[in-house]
Amino acid sequence: MSENKSVETFETSCCIVGGGPAGAILALILARQKIPVALLEAHDDFERDFRGDTIHPSALEILDELGLAARLHELPHSKIHGGSFMTPGGTLTVADFRRLKTRFPYIMMLPQAHFLEFITEEAKQYTNFQLRMGARVEELIEESGSVVGVRYEDEAGLHEVRALLTVGADGRSSRMRHLAKKEVVKTSPPMDVLWFRLPRRSDDAEGLLARNGSGHLVVMLDRLDEWQIAYVILKGSYGEIRAAGIDALRQSLVSIAPELADRVAHLKEWKQVAMLAVESSRVKQWYQPGLLLIGDAAHVMSPVGGVGINYAIQDAVVAANTLVEPLRAGRIEVRHLREVQRQREWPTRFIQRIQAFVQRVLVANVLRTDRPLQVPRIVRLILRTPLLRDIPARIIAFGLKRVHVKPSLRS
Numbered sequence: 001m002s003e004n005k006s007v008e009t010f011e012t013s014c015c016i017v018g019g020g021p022a023g024a025i026l027a028l029i030l031a032r033q034k035i036p037v038a039l040l041e042a043h044d045d046f047e048r049d050f051r052g053d054t055i056h057p058s059a060l061e062i063l064d065e066l067g068l069a070a071r072l073h074e075l076p077h078s079k080i081h082g083g084s085f086m087t088p089g090g091t092l093t094v095a096d097f098r099r100l101k102t103r104f105p106y107i108m109m110l111p112q113a114h115f116l117e118f119i120t121e122e123a124k125q126y127t128n129f130q131l132r133m134g135a136r137v138e139e140l141i142e143e144s145g146s147v148v149g150v151r152y153e154d155e156a157g158l159h160e161v162r163a164l165l166t167v168g169a170d171g172r173s174s175r176m177r178h179l180a181k182k183e184v185v186k187t188s189p190p191m192d193v194l195w196f197r198l199p200r201r202s203d204d205a206e207g208l209l210a211r212n213g214s215g216h217l218v219v220m221l222d223r224l225d226e227w228q229i230a231y232v233i234l235k236g237s238y239g240e241i242r243a244a245g246i247d248a249l250r251q252s253l254v255s256i257a258p259e260l261a262d263r264v265a266h267l268k269e270w271k272q273v274a275m276l277a278v279e280s281s282r283v284k285q286w287y288q289p290g291l292l293l294i295g296d297a298a299h300v301m302s303p304v305g306g307v308g309i310n311y312a313i314q315d316a317v318v319a320a321n322t323l324v325e326p327l328r329a330g331r332i333e334v335r336h337l338r339e340v341q342r343q344r345e346w347p348t349r350f351i352q353r354i355q356a357f358v359q360r361v362l363v364a365n366v367l368r369t370d371r372p373l374q375v376p377r378i379v380r381l382i383l384r385t386p387l388l389r390d391i392p393a394r395i396i397a398f399g400l401k402r403v404h405v406k407p408s409l410r411s
């Protein structure tokens, strides 16, 4: 940080670093409870292309409990009611959300920027909420073994925020996790993902479609007039694919999804393609005195099942459920922070195990072969047996268990 700028200091009860889904939802719930809260976001806006745009039934139920689901649905969005794998033997339905018991039997596809603007606009109604954009946190302030706030720099200069509780919700490359020297347990997903968009026609198939061929997996997500396409590649092979040229990518795509032949020309240059280096990790201890990590800062999720946003939102709700009263009382103890990890660690480990299994058994095999996937008989049987077939949909929709906003925090 620069040495000769003056330092502005302000105090709040809870300082949240990172205005992603985890930080924004936690800030909103605290703001509604009249708890002084500051949300610090490094970027000047929420625009993000190809971030998680999937809001699953679990998160929609939470937004409903907060009284926001109806208005959220007024924003332009599409709905995915299920997912299918297309194999030589026919289409295999992997998840049908319509059969789940929920008011929201679909995945809502909404640009993450619109979601975050919506949530932070709600929070701005409360004078005890402060949103600081362009505020990149660089340092923790520690006193007597506790984190008591952070220092950040923006265009106006240096700032210190002092808080009873600091929350690191600053995503997969978390600076807070790094500053707190947290030990991270990592696994090695076998893939990376290239994201891009192509036009979608009204007579195209609907929902989420997956299929493989020529050593790649292609997942197509229905976004009304566009397909959002995930082209899954072997980990570390992006350089090779790029060197082969965009035309080779177009040809490979058409060989796997021939119906895209009439529009693949829209993919003209590499800047239309975003590369996601897939990671999966979790920190061993999500807290220390005065500091809690949530969302991707605590656990980076693989894109399998697209659960990252929903787990981030569930973490935020559990943190709010657990911490509102201690924050109101002005006393946050380590046991309160430990309780958040206790409630969220197992659901996270559970889903990460399942993702690792799918990556090992399905994705890694698909990426090693040029032939269309032969789905094992046992998997076909499960997906056709009434009592078992909805297990994948339930796991994707809700995770290990549903999280609810405490009734006292709903208004």
Ligand SMILES: Cc1cc2nc3c(=O)[nH]c(=O)nc-3n(C[C@H](O)[C@H](O)[C@H](O)COP(=O)(O)OP(=O)(O)OC[C@H]3O[C@@H](n4cnc5c(N)ncnc54)[C@H](O)[C@@H]3O)c2cc1C
Residues within 6 Å of the ligand: 017, 018, 019, 020, 021, 022, 023, 040, 041, 042, 043, 050, 051, 052, 053, 054, 135, 136, 137, 138, 169, 170, 171, 172, 174, 175, 176, 195, 274, 275, 276, 294, 295, 296, 297, 301, 303, 306, 307, 308, 309, 310, 312
């Ligand atoms: C390309 C891509 C595609 C994805 N697709 C999906 C999907 O389809 N479905 C899904 O559920 N998930 C998806 N994910 C994952 C999903 O985006 C994350 O799991 C989710 O956003 C995590 O939420 P979060 O609030 O924990 O962190 P983030 O959303 O990462 O938010 C962290 C915020 O902290 C800010 N920040 C970082 N450092 C600092 C700092 N030092 N000071 C202040 N602010 C800081 C960042 O600017 C960011 O706004 C995808 C991720 C990527 C990268």
